Amino acid sequence: MKKHVIVKVFKVFLLTCVTYQAYGQDALNKLQVIDTHSDLLWQSDYQSLQGYQVQPEWTLQAFEQGESVVVKNKVPLFGWIMNERNSSSRQQYYQLLLADNLNDIKQNRGNLWNSGKVRSSESTAVVYGGNDLSPGNLYYWKVKVWDEQGNESEFSPLSCFYTGQFVEGYETTTYPLQRTDQTPKKLIKREQEYFIDFEKAAFGQLRLNLDSPVADTILIRFGEKITAEGKIDRNPGGTIRYQEYRLPLSQGTNTYQIKFRKDQRNTGQAAVLMPDYIGEVLPFRYVEIEGYDHPLHYTDVKRSMVHYPFNDNASYFHSSNEILNQVWDLSKYSIKATSFAGIYVDGDRERIPYEADALINQLCHYCVDNEFTMARASHEYLLHNATWPTEWIMQSVMMAWNDYLYTGDLRSVSAHYETLKAKTLTGLEDSNGLISTKTGKQSSDLLKSINLQRDTLRDIVDWPHSGILGLGKKEQGETDGFVFRPYNAVVNAYYYHALRLMARLAKEMERADDFVFFNTKADKLYNAYQKYFFDKERKVVRDGIGTDHSALHSNMFALAFGLVPEASKKEVVAYIHSRGMACSVYGSQFLMDALYEAGAGDYAFQLLTAETERSWYNMIRVGSTISLEAWDDKYKPNQDWNHAWGAVPANIIPRKLMGIEPLEPGWDTFRIQPQLADLEYAKIRFPTIKGYIDAAYKQSANRLEAQLSIPANTVAEIYLPLKNSRGKPVLYVDGKEYKYELSQNWIKLPDLGTGNKEIIVVY
Template sequence: MTILKRNACFLLLIALLFFVKQQYIYASEPSAIRIGALFCDLIRHTDYQSENGYLLQPQWSASAFQYGQAVHIENKKPLFSWILDADKNNTQQIAYQVLVADRLEDLNSDIGNIWNSGKVQEGNSTAVLFKGQPLTSNKTYFWKVKVWDNHNNESAYSYTACFFTGELKDAYTTVRYPLQRTDQHPQHLEQHDDYYYADFGKAAFGQLRINLKSDGGDTVVVRLGEKLSAQSKIDRDPGGTIRYQEYLLPLQAGVHTYQIKFKKDKRNTGSAAITMPPYIGEVVPFRFIEIAGYRGELVKQDLVRSMVHYPFNDSAATFHSSNNILNQVWDLCKYSVKATTFAGVYVDGDRERIPYEADAYINQLCHYAMDNEFTLARYSHEYLIHHATWPTEWILQSVLMAWNDYRYTGDIRSVVRYYDDLKAKTLTVLEESNGLISTRTGKQNEALLKSIHFEGEALKDIVDWPQSGILGLGKEEAGETDGFVFKDYNVVVNAYYYRALQAMAKLATDLGRKEDVHHYNEKADAVYKAFQQHFFDKKKHIYIDGVGTDHASLHGNMFALAFDLVPEEYRSTVSDFIRSRGMACSVYGSQFLMDALYNGEDGNYALSLLTSESERSWYNMIRSGSTITMEAWDDKYKPNQDWNHIWGGVPANIIPRKLMGIEPLTPGWSSFRVKPQLGNLTEASINIPTIKGDIKAQYEQKAQSFSARIRIPVNTTAMVYLPTKTPKQKYRAVINGEEKEGLLEGAWIKFPSLGSGDYFIEINYK
């Protein structure tokens, strides 16, 4: 080879290496805007496939989706959503392009043969409706998306997601995941003289498998339960509906795996109960097991509890603070959200396994704080629309749940489908000439009950539960209504009525139903005036229980404050009265007590209740030995209570929404508020998963300063309020190293609109 040829080859090699290097660098550089999780009809893992509750490796074929259990999209026009991430602050999507194909090779070639949206000049990333060729039932589809942002960046295409259509329906249908199993071994195992004792660490709804060896002819006793009577001894008579079961298990010769077949409970498997699907079978809540009479040796791996739950991301939400009790309460409530999903719909607890609106309302808010999974909450809410229960207030809660669903998802399709049902559930037909509603003035009739899908004889006001004298309780523990006096016109019922009217006005606004907007706003204004006229005690400046009594309870005042019915000039007297009553409500009522306290900006007192060690506290549930929130503060307050009731999990939503102060302002988290009320905490941090991505906040407060580190997802803006020591406080605010001027509003410094990205805000008090 000549020198010239060698030089030419050398130069060609150098050029090739340079080209490869440039290509490598280009490919490895991160895009300025990136696409993360994809959702179809609010389902993140649309290729979810399982067999009898155990996850399978997903295969993108029709036969795989039709085997065992899988997610099936049933809407002819599904909804697409995606989460974005970006390098720059203040990033907003300005356009998107969605591709849908029925052949993977087409999508890999950027061909959307079923739908190519083209470049759509919209910022919406949470509720993009399919507008392609008609989908076919029982078929596999593939999709991906790319976006453009306000900094002139174009993303790469997202990863490819796959979904499978079931039998497509004309009406909107909420899609759910199948139930899932997680096999667990005990955390602790010990041998006693005549039995083995095992502790799984936490209670769970599940099933039990045991590996045992025998020469044949042996019989062992298997005991399981939720509660101990002594160290390493299961309580055989735990009381209430706390579970204990015992089984005789004859052993065959050799080594075998035995599945304990649980006895069905007549009450929680009755006609009104949610029964377990055949692919799962019956479950029982338990934490502890004993095996008596076994002559062999047991190790932890021989004992398997198969926990049953709805798919749940344990690491999605986090919280930590400077208060150890608060951290324990958070852990209790977070786990309770997961553990109580065992039925695939929100139920009250193991005693009945029946959905109730009040339980579902609290559960909904708690679940939103723990995982960006929205389908179980929506399905439960929709189930209750057609399976209404008897309390007046709980009918109205269906409207509040519909509003919450829309706020947290940005998807209004459920509201569209059930709009007429929601209108009926505002109970306007019970309104009297004084502007208030009543179930006791003769306006209940068959047409009303049919319109709200209630099959009982009549609605009844509840206020709180249990009510005075209902369970033969002693005088000291005579119910949870704080002596509430029931009258024809009930302050709590009408507080709910006002809130439901407000929610319907907002829903009607976004549906473009102008006449309904005017109707509900007008009624809400009238109820507000009637509420002040008939329930406000002008001498004591607090609210009475009803027309015809001068008795004032915690409930009448906490619901008024929680639902924004207290004029500004009387908030202090109402708050003082609320504080004077202590925790004079049930675990259900505590939801609205805590909402009221934080709405009244009484964060110190609210924190004292969240971290209380009294008998009427969340810490008492932990101290009692329960690892799932209880139905009541203690067995003495509800002798038939169960130890697996999510309506006791209120801190799971109060901590993120109120203590950390993070709540959506507009549907789909397009804008949200940050307004922490830390009380005497010195530091607290949280991660909240949302449909737009994770919101992170870390606060630290000292004697003369308050600092906040906040991560705001792409395509959102945050209205941030940080506390001052006093109104008209002089301060110096620094955001990401630059001095900024906020707006003073009372005892808050307001930054009206921070765009996406990471912020470090320091407030120094002068």
């Protein structure tokens, strides 16, 4: 095909398949700072009253009334996004001004800090370096940048933040909870009642405008589930919610709010409680009003959804596979809907934070919204409030690394460094290099160091186990028959991963001795793992020392965490394939990571789009609009219908299927390496702290068309699939033929710079 024809076809594809962020022609050609954040918050002047966002007023009185963002760090952090231009745009210098009054800052005077023209590419984690700030004050700042070509931007629009009483050390700045009022999608009058459907479940409250000529009483029912007859299920099972209330009506027209009863379990000592300015909430989708004989209009019914501030437009995904699209929508919405407590919790049954829930929630949240503070606050909560599973303790190290990788901000790691070291569980290590909870090493000092106060450590592998939570003793649970031994292959896979990540954090902290210490232990463990757990004849991972059983979990965790030798990956992947989805929704995170890391994207895609009982589509089919705690009620009879750890595709689709992941902290360098399986087309927006990454693909047997939008101040390592071809593929970038390298089964593109790139591969 001639070059001009290729370019023409490709531009038609661009117009039909993807919409890009646009700042206008001037913005494309002129260097600009288009957004800023203070202490990782894009809305550092956020103010609300009883959960309803109000227009921010830059006065002390406004910040001290209602609920506001309050910075409690003596040394805050600043960051910004530069505009995406047609030419490469990377920051060479910046200048930041901060003042305690509007007059100075408007006159470009930083009376508390003028950084001067600083030679630096840093734009995600610039730590305050001026005179001491005071508590209970307002501060104003702005920044300008210079790029590699010497172009100078204007100063950014002004930003403002309010300081509260300073804490010693570091504390994550967070938003207050937000309310969003919603009207029903359906309101149907039946003989004895009104039936109301909000289309999606949400944690919230209900207000009604009702008119009654006389004092009367009506019955109101709430539920997450309906029967086959279209009525609210009054006995939904498990922890699927149903409640009913009798509401006395006063004469005349009045507005009523239903006051939900507190649940004894999810408002207990370990639960995260709702703040007073919000009050108690209930997850519900459906409402029935019985005994009300007067006209009821859509505007008379308001559900007040409670959630952490969330930008619905920060991400999108759409593809040629409708099931995948529905799975994405379910998963993305689940992250917003389950943010109602301001800290990641395990659904409505307990409302307790757990490390495993939080890790999955963290990765999903990063992929669907440009928001980092809820993940960090949840992670730090768990650092001080550990839970009992052995593996989950080590997930705190994983969360710390993710936090740094996605934000570029090392303050949280620095503040909690010693606790993170303890969370690697080196205190459980034996002379063979392996750790065990069964060899007498669970000392009180060790448990204290990891902030585990009410339990001892117990290996979990996956959840639930057989014989508990409504499962019979002969029902397998979600562990694929895993044989628990004192030395556990899954636990030690986590240990290896935690050691490697802790070594990387030590390096970033310039702790050379710790860097060597943790890497040395990881090297020893790798060798021990091959000796004790890897069956060299069958080329699979055994569950533990003293058993030949090989569960899915032993193999998928070893593969995900880099413990399977390259020469044996094909056999391990084949064994994993043979086991199917023999894990829980929690375990699926690591199954999918393992498959994509091993290049088994086609099989991973089959699992993402499966219609079996053990699939994400089944969550939709049974009627939930928020991800479930288990694949189906039968696999966890006490499950709830609002569990974010079931929303794994919210991070797997962007990170693995579309292949967008940070390689260096703060997205300085990131990778684009899609594994599209048989999708005809797919498009995505991925929010990052450096700006939006947009990608769109259209593929056929002998052709791949792509458009990528690479944020300013980043470097993208781009890999496109090398399909079976008789000849050498031809690569075009912006209509020009380009040279490239081959990297195994991938076409490795040269550094294309930033901005919008049009790419075609002809196989």
